[in-house]
């Protein structure tokens with residue numbers, strides 16, 4: 001469903017001179033979250049505003065080459081007065097690539113307490129009604145696609161400069177898994193328009209995917225050899241990453257990203273999960289093929305996302321309990337998996 005609310009009001013805001021605008025991606029931001037916030041940031045700057053990005057936590061290393069990423073503020077590294085300063089005099093808060101306010105984690109309360117108008121641009125299922133202005137389509141490939149479409153709706157496409165185009169292209173590439181998922185004629189058309197800005201796509205691909213540290217690759221080998229569990233009869237496979245794995249391989253933000261897809265790539269496997277033991281909580285990252293609803297399994301543990309890619313986080317379960325419950329859940333829902 002495509003939802004557009006109060007975008008005229010947004011245009012009126014943006015026609016004013018030099019507005020201080022806060023842009024927020026979701027916690028543990030990925031390529032689409034950072035690509036869309038930075039893309040929107042470059043667009044707003046070109047339009048003459050004073051935007052800045054405030055991320056709930058650190059962004060992954062594989063995005064550290066994006067233009068102006070060093071200017072992103074990391075909320076959990078700031079003290080209270082620094083945060084106050086950022087909120088002070090802000091005229092608009094743009095929430096990008098999430099639609100449940102708790103995805104802003106430590107910032108959620110501050111956002112809701114402030115009386116600053118909120119814009120939501122997103123493509124995840126079932127948006128919560130916390131925003132004053134909404135540009136949402138759960139059929140879109142990525143929030144970067146949505147930012148492009150928003151700029152088009154505002155009739156300001158000429159303000160997309162090369163920096164903006166690089167960021168938006170990056171989010172489209174990462175969220176579609178290099179043009180494999182959630183494809184449409186529209187997303188290829190938009191990618192084509194971005195290429196016209198001379199963004200050197202091969203360079204972007206190399207920066208994203210040929211940029212592994214040796215340690216990350218050794219870690220991948222360890223996960224594949226020691227931590228992959230395959231239940232062929234359930235058409236289900238998962239990884240279990242413990243806290244000691246994280247310490248042993250000195251994992252950085254983003255190091256475990258995408259590994260779940262190896263489990264999904266096994267013949268006869270239609271549902272995969274990556275379980276992560278963190279300090280005080282357990283994380284689930286689900287992927288599925290075709291009609292199999294990854295989102296159903298994420299929702300069971302209080303999470304959300306997309307039909308084929310979804311996640312959850314629980315403070316109530318140890319990783320061992322989470323693993324047991326997960327396997328039970330998959331066993332009890334075989335009708336959702338044996339679809340074809």
Ligand SMILES: [Mn+2]
Nearest residue numbers: 032142143175
């Ligand atoms: Mn996204």
